[in-house]
Amino acid sequence: MPRKQYQERLEELREDVLYMSEIVAERLRMGMDALEAKDEELAQRVIDEDAEVNQLYLDLEQDCVDLLALQQPVAGDLRFIAASFKIITDLERIGDLATNLGGYTLQAERDVFPDVDVQRIGEATLEMLDDAMTAYAEEDADACYAVAEADDAVDALCEDASSAVVRELLEREGVDAEDVDELMTDVSRLLLTVRDLERVGDHAVNIAARTLYMVENDDELIY
Numbered sequence: 001m002p003r004k005q006y007q008e009r010l011e012e013l014r015e016d017v018l019y020m021s022e023i024v025a026e027r028l029r030m031g032m033d034a035l036e037a038k039d040e041e042l043a044q045r046v047i048d049e050d051a052e053v054n055q056l057y058l059d060l061e062q063d064c065v066d067l068l069a070l071q072q073p074v075a076g077d078l079r080f081i082a083a084s085f086k087i088i089t090d091l092e093r094i095g096d097l098a099t100n101l102g103g104y105t106l107q108a109e110r111d112v113f114p115d116v117d118v119q120r121i122g123e124a125t126l127e128m129l130d131d132a133m134t135a136y137a138e139e140d141a142d143a144c145y146a147v148a149e150a151d152d153a154v155d156a157l158c159e160d161a162s163s164a165v166v167r168e169l170l171e172r173e174g175v176d177a178e179d180v181d182e183l184m185t186d187v188s189r190l191l192l193t194v195r196d197l198e199r200v201g202d203h204a205v206n207i208a209a210r211t212l213y214m215v216e217n218d219d220e221l222i223y
Helices: 003-037 040-048 050-070 075-107 118-138 141-171 177-216
Strands: none
Touching (some): 003 050, 003 118, 040 075, 075 118, 075 177, 118 141, 141 177
């Protein structure tokens, strides 16, 4: 394949990865909206449309394999293809976490801990994802470090939320024995929601880490 055509295929890959990220971010936003409004119809839509994200992942995975097979890529191109492959893997997993939010919405019937601001955590992780993908699009090494730094704030928000749940449980009085199981189910679901949003932040850091490696051959953020 002529070099110019190969470079065009590489740019198409970048555009397709960015498109996948837009779809995944939309699903995550939908999951957050469904959770906040207890919108079962929207939650089911998030779950049903996960198949689209999975198909995008499989298509892009094949594109990466084809690009590696078509022509022996030089070092920079090889890092780009490898980074793109790792990034679509993280995006697919974020899509799965969005689906989890849809499932939690279908299970939830009440707000047992209204003081826990899940939406704030979700907004922070969405911003991290957007910043990480912008870094990938613009090959911005400094932005990669900024995403990694932002993860510390998200981790702190998640820790505060989990601590608030435990603290409120300890302070509660007069819970009937028959209500304990239902309460613990609600607690478990809320803690899983917080954990999944924290994992979205982790995947955003992974994207930034792979982008940094792609741009500067620097594996400092990879863990």
